[in-house]
Amino acid sequence: MTPVEAVDAGAILEIRDLRLHFPIKAGLLKKTVAYVKAVDGVSFSVYPGETVGLVGESGSGKTTIGRCIVRLYKPTTGYIGFRTSEGVSDIANLDKRELQPIRRDIQMLFQDPNSSLNARMRVGDIIAEPLEIHAIGTADERRSRVEDLLEHVGLGAEMYNRYPHQLSGGQRQRVGVARALSIEPRLVICDEPVSALDVSVQAQVLNLLADLQEELGLTYVFIAHDLSVVEYISDRVMVMYLGKLMETAPTRKIFERPAHPYTEALLNSIPKRVRGGHRKRFVLTGDIPSPVNPPSGCVFHTRCQYAKDICKTESPPLMPLPDDPDTSVACHLVDELSLSPYYTSEERAGMETNRA
Amino acid sequence: MNRLTGGFGLFGARKKNVELGVQDEYQLLTVRQLMIRKFLRNRMALLSFIALVIIYLVTLFAGFFAPYTARDADSKLTYSPPMTIRLQDPETGHFHPPFFYPLRGKRNMETFQLEYVEEREKRIPVQFFVKGEPYKALGIIAWDVHLFGSSDPAERLHIMGSDVRGRDLFSRIIYGGQVSLSVGIFGVLITIAVGSVIGTLSGYYGGVFDNVVQRVIETIRSFPQLPLWMALAAAIPPQWPPEWVYAGIVVVLAFINWTGLSREVRGLVLSLKERDYVHAAEASGASTARIVRKHLIPNMASHIIVTATLAVPVTILGESALSFLGIGVRPPMVSWGLLLNDAIKIQNIVLYPWTLFPGAFILVAVIAYNFLGDGLRDMVDPFSR
Structure with a gap:
């Protein structure tokens, strides 16, 4: 491991100017004709013990960022600093052998529990796989650890010899959770872990994740497209669009005071009843533009209802708000716009009293 | 729960x-x-499986099941028609233990054909577990007991007739099955070994290797199958001993078959390596060898078995075709295709129609393998209806 100078001293994970451009090859000689700019200059930090929500439409590059962090993909350029007890190492530029010890600390939880569990393996063997790969413990120790884990995620040790097809969707995702936690990682990348589940089961799995975080001091990067899920579990939210960050803010502020037109549009897409009727608001139309030829200037200007001329030519940097350094926004018009919140702070307060 | x-x-x-x-x-x-259940429910596949097991056992213990050896000739009984094993005397109507009437050849002075008539005076009992010609069971154990045969060594029993040199066709078919059926198995084993290794490598690593392999496969497959087989079989040196020629034929047949399997495996690997469980293993730091062993092979094994089962009849037919045309295995080896070579002339089919019997055996084996392959294909997907 090569220690790298960390800029953000408190962060467990610090990403600076991450880019991943997939080449598009065509023709007989497989010449590279263009690049898919899946992630295009993203920087953020994650602090120990917190949950960072990463939201955006399909194709916004959120899953790609997650896969870069666990190094399923090698980033084109950029820096991914991960803090271990021995210092900070740059995951983005390690080779396979150097990555091996770090893989113990970072695990991924996948979206679809049907495809993330090998149908030919028993539940116990699936959960024990990371332990086996890192040669942790004897076979007996691994078995008892797996049985503990099964109890821990609410399945029971008798599931050890089951096959995935004998489990329900929620149970399968619990197996996925147990596998991710088997080698005691410090950072878990959750890639839409509940979007393939029934709503009632979603809540169970989210609660399980929250409990485990508290108990084990885990840090989550939580990728989702469902804002209500993100609201429930995240401390901070990062909004992505076409490979770039649009806004990062504490969860509550995202809902109470969205600062980017895209965030507002996402919030508007959540169905909500206002005074007995359906809320009618501006809703995003069309698809996200192609990441092969992203729009010039601000990538969101083609779908932004507030877009002005400057948006078409100049790309706005992600800047902290002057009056609120926790919130950063990439928008030229941030000072001019007054965007509608999902709920006002009074509504929020009212909801919290109701809950209590 | x-x-x-x-x-x-x-x-x-x-x-x-x-x-x-x-x-x-x-x-x-x-x-x-679930898979076993599904297979047992498919009657034709089950029946075919049982038939194949029986055929393979019979050919494996050919010395015991065949009344004569493959080379055992009788010049007095050339092209003798099949003899009937009887239980009833056609004249008196009395029942006896199984017996047959020996055939006597007589030259027809108009056509100069040897014509056979039953010698009704002589009733020769058919005996089970009869002592006859010595052979080596499984190639090692010397023995001389046959399942059935004529009780009189001087009077031969040909239940499926005999060939130009008076050799028992039934015995030759059983010995020929050893070659024809084992060519299928060995050819497919080579196909599996080469096809799945190359397919896995080119699917998993891709890149230049994949590109080269795919072009090679396309080139091989762009030739019509039979002429290519013939060209390759013709390249086997004529001075080679029959055993080498046999091995050469196996390799020639596998030479085309591996391409199909390799493509199938490549496709499977391409789809499997994007499954999340493979990603999960990669994210945990699993080695490529581990991913192939734990995740790819177990998920591909059933497909490979099905493809291989369906490739066996193709190989059997290929060997038969080459031997029928005289460029396959060479005498003194016997195979079903080689035996069919006796029926290559129309006059032989008219005069000695029993020389077509080996074709029936090829037909049964090929059909059984196809039904078995279909049954296995259904079985591989036990959740389908």
Whole structure:
């Protein structure tokens, strides 16, 4: 491991100017004709013990960022600093052998529990796989650890010899959770872990994740497209669009005071009843533009209802708000716009009293 | 706990599930149990499987099941028609233990054909576990007991007739099966070994290697199959001993077959390596060897077995075709295709129609393998209806 100078001293994970451009090859000689700019200059930090929500439409590059962090993909350029007890190492530029010890600390939880569990393996063997790969413990120790884990995620040790097809969707995702936690990682990348589940089961799995975080001091990067899920579990939210960050803010502020037109549009897409009727608001139309030829200037200007001329030519940097350094926004018009919140702070307060 | 199985139809109403500790009258079935069930329900596949097991056992113990050896000739009985094993005397109507009437050849002075008539005066009993010509069971154990045969060594029994040199066709078919059926198995083993290794490598690593392999496969497959086989078989040196020629034919047949399997495996690997469980293993730091061994092979094995089963009849037919045309295995080796070579002339088919019997055996073996392959294909996907 090569220690790298960390800029953000408190962060467990610090990403600076991450880019991943997939080449598009065509023709007989497989010449590279263009690049898919899946992630295009993203920087953020994650602090120990917190949950960072990463939201955006399909194709916004959120899953790609997650896969870069666990190094399923090698980033084109950029820096991914991960803090271990021995210092900070740059995951983005390690080779396979150097990555091996770090893989113990970072695990991924996948979206679809049907495809993330090998149908030919028993539940116990699936959960024990990371332990086996890192040669942790004897076979007996691994078995008892797996049985503990099964109890821990609410399945029971008798599931050890089951096959995935004998489990329900929620149970399968619990197996996925147990596998991710088997080698005691410090950072878990959750890639839409509940979007393939029934709503009632979603809540169970989210609660399980929250409990485990508290108990084990885990840090989550939580990728989702469902804002209500993100609201429930995240401390901070990062909004992505076409490979770039649009806004990062504490969860509550995202809902109470969205600062980017895209965030507002996402919030508007959540169905909500206002005074007995359906809320009618501006809703995003069309698809996200192609990441092969992203729009010039601000990538969101083609779908932004507030877009002005400057948006078409100049790309706005992600800047902290002057009056609120926790919130950063990439928008030229941030000072001019007054965007509608999902709920006002009074509504929020009212909801919290109701809950209590 | 009921929810576990609901809607899947995966439980048999037999035993109490001890493992679950519940009292409901069902049990969870493993994938393997489901597969076996599915296979047993497919009657044709099951029947074919049993037929193939019998055919293979008979050819494996050819010395015992065949009344004569493959080279045992009788010049007095050339091209003798099949002899009937009787239980009833056609004249008196009396029943006897199994017996046959020996054939006597007589030259027809108009056509100069040797014509055979039954010698009704002589009733020769058919004996079971009869001592006859010595042979080596499985190639090692010397023995001389045959399942059945004529009780009189001087009077030969040809239940499927004999060939130009008076050799028993039935015995030759059984010995020929050793070659024809083993060519299928060995050819497919080579196909599996080469096809799956190359397919896995080119699917998993891609890049230049994949590109080169795919172009090679396209080139091989762009030739018509039979002429290519013929060209390759013709390249086998004529001075080679028959055993080498046999091995050469196996390689020639596998030379085309591996391309199909390799493409199939490549496609499977391409799809499997993007599954999340492979990503999960990669994210945990699993080595490529581990991913191939634990995740790719177990998920491909069933498909490879099905493809291989369906490739066996193709290989058998290929060997038969080459031997029929005289460029396959060479005498003194016997194979079904080589035996069919006797029926290559129309006058032989008219005069000695029994020389077509080996074709019937090829037909049965090929059909059985195809039904078996279909059954296995259904079995591989036990959740389908």
